[in-house]
Amino acid sequence: MKTLATAWWVYLPALMVVLLIVSGAALFSGCYTLKQGAVMLGYLNRAVPLESLLEEGDTSGSGVQDEEAEKTRRFVEQVYDIRRFATEELGLRESKNYTRYVELDRDYLAAVVSASAKDSFTTHEWWFPVVGRVPYKGFFNPDDARKEAGKLAKKDLDVWIRPVDAFSTLGWFRDPLYSYMRDYPVHALADLIIHELFHATVYIKSNSQFNEELAEFVGSRGSRLYIESRYGSDSDEYRAQTNPNEDNAAFVAFIHELIARLEALYSGGGDRETILEQKALIIKAAQERFEAEYESRFSSENYRFFSTLPVNNAYLALYRLYYAKDNYLEELMTRSGVDLKTFIAAAKTIPKKGDPRAHLEEALTGAR
Numbered sequence: 001m002k003t004l005a006t007a008w009w010v011y012l013p014a015l016m017v018v019l020l021i022v023s024g025a026a027l028f029s030g031c032y033t034l035k036q037g038a039v040m041l042g043y044l045n046r047a048v049p050l051e052s053l054l055e056e057g058d059t060s061g062s063g064v065q066d067e068e069a070e071k072t073r074r075f076v077e078q079v080y081d082i083r084r085f086a087t088e089e090l091g092l093r094e095s096k097n098y099t100r101y102v103e104l105d106r107d108y109l110a111a112v113v114s115a116s117a118k119d120s121f122t123t124h125e126w127w128f129p130v131v132g133r134v135p136y137k138g139f140f141n142p143d144d145a146r147k148e149a150g151k152l153a154k155k156d157l158d159v160w161i162r163p164v165d166a167f168s169t170l171g172w173f174r175d176p177l178y179s180y181m182r183d184y185p186v187h188a189l190a191d192l193i194i195h196e197l198f199h200a201t202v203y204i205k206s207n208s209q210f211n212e213e214l215a216e217f218v219g220s221r222g223s224r225l226y227i228e229s230r231y232g233s234d235s236d237e238y239r240a241q242t243n244p245n246e247d248n249a250a251f252v253a254f255i256h257e258l259i260a261r262l263e264a265l266y267s268g269g270g271d272r273e274t275i276l277e278q279k280a281l282i283i284k285a286a287q288e289r290f291e292a293e294y295e296s297r298f299s300s301e302n303y304r305f306f307s308t309l310p311v312n313n314a315y316l317a318l319y320r321l322y323y324a325k326d327n328y329l330e331e332l333m334t335r336s337g338v339d340l341k342t343f344i345a346a347a348k349t350i351p352k353k354g355d356p357r358a359h360l361e362e363a364l365t366g367a368r
Contacts, residue, residue, distance in 0.1 A: 035144075044102075044173055046102055046103070048101055049100060050076055050079060050080075050099050050101050050177065053072050053076055053101060054069075054073060075181075078190075079177060079189070082190045083097075083099075083197075085222075085229070085230075086193065086197050087197075090218075090340060090341050091344050091348075092194070092197045093201040095174070097174055097175040098175060098197075101177045102177070107165075108165050109163075110139060111138070111139050111140075111142040111144075111146075111162070111164075112161070113136065113137050113159065113160070114135060114159070114317065115160070116316075116317045118276060118312075118313060119276060119279070121259075121317055121320060123317050124157055132206030132207075135321060142161075149161050158314040159312075162318070165181070166178075167199075168199035168200050175196060185241075186227065186231075187224075187227050187240060190226045191220060191222075191223035194223055195218065195219030196219075198219065202344075202350065208321065210356045212322045213321075213324045213328075214329065214347060218343075218347075222340060223241065227241050243300070244302065247302060250298060252323045254297070255323075258286045259319065259325070260325075262282060262313075265278055283311050288307075291307040294307075336364040
């Protein structure tokens, strides 16, 4: 089972929609899209209807398969119920997403490469049709990801590779579930599905940061509402979600403190060599403080890994991408006095051009 302790990136699904325009790949990005798209289409062709999993049962009389069948039944029921909640109670786009299932022999879907300048948070971007510019590039074969990372490192960039467990095709295909998801706790499954269904509902071209911040916010909020409505706020399921979320919030806050220190360094001038030396000292000091203060900050061991992580700008830039440091969306929703369904309805009206934050705030003002 993939746990939050070792896989905080479970909630950082890459939006690799480039893989989903294979029909026009030869006209656009050639070898990369054709290769990755062929793998993705292979997965889609192997997908089976979700309900077919219910045919699994115990034929040996041992009871072992009966237990597995019960686990599968709960998984299927949870998926369909989360989808109903997302579309009927939150107003997300109705689709056939997450009605099919693919068996894989690993616990992640793809490896995603990100890169950033070493002396600033200027991210490296790739351009693809339909989605525009994005600050990541995904590979189904991790060796291909490592090769891409090597090329970027030779350009004197900070590079990071992370596994992801899902991405949205924005309605181009039926996004499937994968076998490793059967082991996810129900709150994690709800977060993932609502996050990705939101991507298929609202997407602003060439605005990755806003897209990811918005989907992260809706996925987290929507998952909490789902668990509360189905299990209650005094349930084990609710507590299983709440405690990790509190730790995650503390971790994100710490990362943003580190980012702020580095941003001040990068904007302060000085020669590059001195900046890089100071950068290394700031990161080292932050990791030492993190380890020293760990017990007072966290209730679990899930984030202990950060003390020895080879932190660089590409890693930190992920938190700038997915988590707004100003908590803008939470504050905007509270100030607007609307529920999540109304918030999502307002997000659907955001035009393709202009400042999406300003448009969202204007839409919510009219929704009150």
